[in-house]
Amino acid sequence: MPGNVDSPEPILVLRPLRPEPNGDSFLRRFVQFVTMFGLVFLLIRTVVIEPFGVSTGSMATTILGNRKQAYCPRCGAEIVVGTPEEHRGGMHPQAEVTCWNCGLDRLDMLTDSPGDVQGDRFLVDKLIYRLRDPARWEVAVFHGPVDDRKPYVKRVLGLPGEDFRLFDGDAYADGTLLRKNLPQLSEMMVQVFDLAHPPQPSGWGLRFDVPDAVQDDRLRLDGTTTPASVQYIHRDVDTGKPDVVRDRLGYNGGSLRREWLPVHDFVLTCELEALAGNGVFELRLTDSANTAVLQVPIGATGQPCRLGVDGGEQQQCADVEPLRLGQRVAVEFAFADRRVQASIAGRVLRCRIDLPALPTTLPTDPAAKRRGTAKPFALSAAGVSVVVHRLQLHRDVYYRTGDDGCRNATQAALHLNAGEYFLCGDNSASSYDSRLWEVPAVQRNAFLGKPFFRHQPLKQAIVPGLGAVQQLDWNRLKFLE
Secondary structure, three states, rough: HHHHHHOOOOOOOOOOOOOOOHHHHHHHHHHHHHHHHHHHHHHHHHHHHEEEEEOOOOOOOOOOOEEEEEOOOOOOOOOEEEEHOOOOOOOOOOOOOOOOOOOOOOOOHHHOOOOOEEEEEEEEOOHHHHOOOOOOOOOEEEEEEOOOEEEEEEEEEEOOOOOOEOOOOEEEEOOOOOOOOOHHHHEEEEEEOOOOOOOOOOHHHHHOHHHEEEOOEEEEOOOOOOOEEEEEOOOOOOOOOOOOOEEOOOOHHHOOOOOOOOOOOEEEEEEEEEEEEEEEEEEEOOOOOOEEEEEEHHHHHHHOOOEEEEOOOOOEOOOOEEEEEOOOOEEEEEOOOOOOEEEOOOOOOOOOOOOOOOOOOOOOHHHHHOOOOOOOEEEEEEEEEEEEEEEEEEEEEOOOOOOOOOOOOOOEEEOOOOOOEEEEEEOHHHHOOOOOOOOEEEEEEEEEEEEEEEEOOEEEEEEEEOOOEEEHHHOOOOOOO
């Protein structure tokens, strides 16, 4: 019966695909790939991420502009000086340069150094300010209120609704001192002394009250039998006379003829190597009003790590293990913005101390400003023998208010309305920013994005047969706070 006959299975016939000409297929796919890549790149650049470059140094040393680099003939420290276009008047910045480390002056980088190094390039997150408002202490790219034809890059200080004021190098909002955390401070700090680059032939002995503690580019403190200590004194290498640490920035070279002001906020960095004994290594920093103390336990001492202020608050830092003999760890100790904080082995301590601002109110009398110090730090060892490597002294950014043209938030507080921000460059002595603009505030809709990665910092190198060339400076690749 027909109904009992199974229907035959359909037969699938496989036929070979028609071959396409190889050249035509490759060309089409290549064009498709390039087109797709270009569209994705344009989308990312337009909406998400865009590379920016700087030619000036208003954000030095966080972001460097076009510059020349050389090495001090006396101490070997690297000297970086900007190009003339960022200085308004005066002599060429590279004509008479002073070494930031040992103070050797009248260095001629204009004729004795190779060609310029291009300014830093960084990646900017263009999406972030569509999701949130700009935050204090972060670097931002924006259209300036006095010139919207080009983007500016500065640091956000004052926020909407605040009565903002700069005084004695620090920033205040509604009369309250503004403080940075340790990562923010580390990004902005300016180096003023490096033990690893001793001036020849005398060395760094004259900068310490116990010259024998200095062993070339290291310090040795043997306190195993009796406590040993050493005090740093900021003496002039040529005259031997002490002077307070000032806000001069080597990047500006010899172009700025002005009074360099005493500073009082410091960061001390080093590496500690424990050789013998059981005891405590102590670091002391002063801001010319108080002295902060960090005690690092070493060996089987049984003592905790302590952070404190002489005659004031003391805290135990339970998250720090004693330094083992033979171990070498990095230490960062800061006393800035009247805040005491530290990190050990790359780990920021949970304990920190905030002291009242000085003065407690904001007077108009310049005499109320603190005097500087020629003795910013001291080190000591009790019960242990320690070698200090890579010892460096840094200062915080000092916001200048008495320079020509400074008119906003310098003599009195400036009220910021809704959607208004106050921004300044880290290179305060050579930055055209909210302090000087006729219209001081940056509007919320003028922000373009936040730099988050310094991806193309260059440096100069001498290659045999080629001379001076620019190459990537791997040590300065950095994500920004």
